[in-house]
Amino acid sequence: MSVISSYRTRIRLSPERLVGGEVDPTWRLMEEAVQAAADELGGRVTDRITDYYGRVTVCDFAVVTPEFPRGVGVRVEPSGEVVFIYDHYGGYQRVGAEIRERIAQNYAALAVARALEQMNYSVEIDEAGGGRGETRAVVVRGTL
Amino acid sequence: MPREIKVKVRPGGSVEADFRGFAGDDCLEEAERLAGVLARFGLEVDPVRARKKTPAEIEAETGVEEEERDRVPTRE
Numbered sequence: 001m002s003v004i005s006s007y008r009t010r011i012r013l014s015p016e017r018l019v020g021g022e023v024d025p026t027w028r029l030m031e032e033a034v035q036a037a038a039d040e041l042g043g044r045v046t047d048r049i050t051d052y053y054g055r056v057t058v059c060d061f062a063v064v065t066p067e068f069p070r071g072v073g074v075r076v077e078p079s080g081e082v083v084f085i086y087d088h089y090g091g092y093q094r095v096g097a098e099i100r101e102r103i104a105q106n107y108a109a110l111a112v113a114r115a116l117e118q119m120n121y122s123v124e125i126d127e128a129g130g131g132r133g134e135t136r137a138v139v140v141r142g143t144l
Numbered sequence: 145m146p147r148e149i150k151v152k153v154r155p156g157g158s159v160e161a162d163f164r165g166f167a168g169d170d171c172l173e174e175a176e177r178l179a180g181v182l183a184r185f186g187l188e189v190d191p192v193r194a195r196k197k198t199p200a201e202i203e204a205e206t207g208v209e210e211e212e213r214d215r216v217p218t219r220e
Contacts, residue, residue, distance in 0.1 A: 002163050002202060003171055005194040009157045013186050026186030080186075104157035111187040112151045112159065118181055121149065128152070137152050144147040 009108050011082045017060075029114070030082075033106035034061045034074060037099060041065045049073040051087035059085065063099050068092055072099040109138040116142035149178065159189070164205055 014024035023031075038045045043065030048058045050070045059073030072086040084103070088096040109125065116123050121142030130136030145165040152160045161178070163171035179189050197205075 002166055002197045002205070003175075003194050004160065004162050004197060005175060006160045006192040007158065007189040008192055009159060010188045010190070011157070011186055012188055029185060098155075101155035101157075105153055105155045108157035108159060108187055109153040111182055111185040112153065114185050115178060115181040115187075116149065116151075119177065135155060137154055140151045140153065142149045142151075 009104075011104065011107055012080045013076050013082060015076075015078055015080045017076075025114075026080075027076075029107060029110050030061060030074065030076075032110055033103050034063055036106045036110075037102040038063045038065070040102065041067070041099060043068075043099075046071065049086060052089045057085065063103065065095070065099065068095040068099060072096055072103070074103065105136075105138060109140055112140045116140065120144065147174075149174070157187075158192075 011030075013026040013030060017024060017027045034045055037043075041063070043063050046062045046064055047060070048056050049062050049064070049072065050056055052070075057073060060076045061074040062071045064071035068086075070087055070092065072084055075083045075085055077083060084100040086092075086096045086100070113123050113125055119142070121144050124141045124143075126139045126141070128137045128139050147166055148164040150162040150164065152162075154160075161175065163174060166174060182189055
């Protein structure tokens, strides 16, 4: 029997960034996901965001883009839960959500690729869609 | 036929997994195994829905038409 299954996902990092003196793999994945989102959107990675009033909030990771210079921050709660923080006041709802969704998408794609590799699958990653009016999807294909 | 898992990841991180070439319930076992490994990589997955592929989809993948089999009558 072959099936097609859909899943909701939730990112939960290790509560500690350093485990045994090394960066935990979940934190390394988040670093990669954030960097990829910044590269794809023409932005950069930093550790702080600003709000409408110019107040600064320090985060574990942040992406700042030309379209949204206030930035979207990633904060890891003591439980490992990931919270995205940004101030979208003044018409930045769409660009803020786009950065947040891109980071989560990249994280999920990287996690799937690493998981399939660990299960001894040969892995390829492609993009689908992303044209005008299309939703961009990342396709991870594992072959055994 | 090689086994293949094709995972489509949408913005926001929701995923759709297409298991190809698995016999019987093997795909369900592999899906559970994948979910366990993903959790170790910080990605928790909650199934939203799963559907068996249609005979047409299976035929498109394998080039083989799935046989409709009748239940074998048994004597009470």
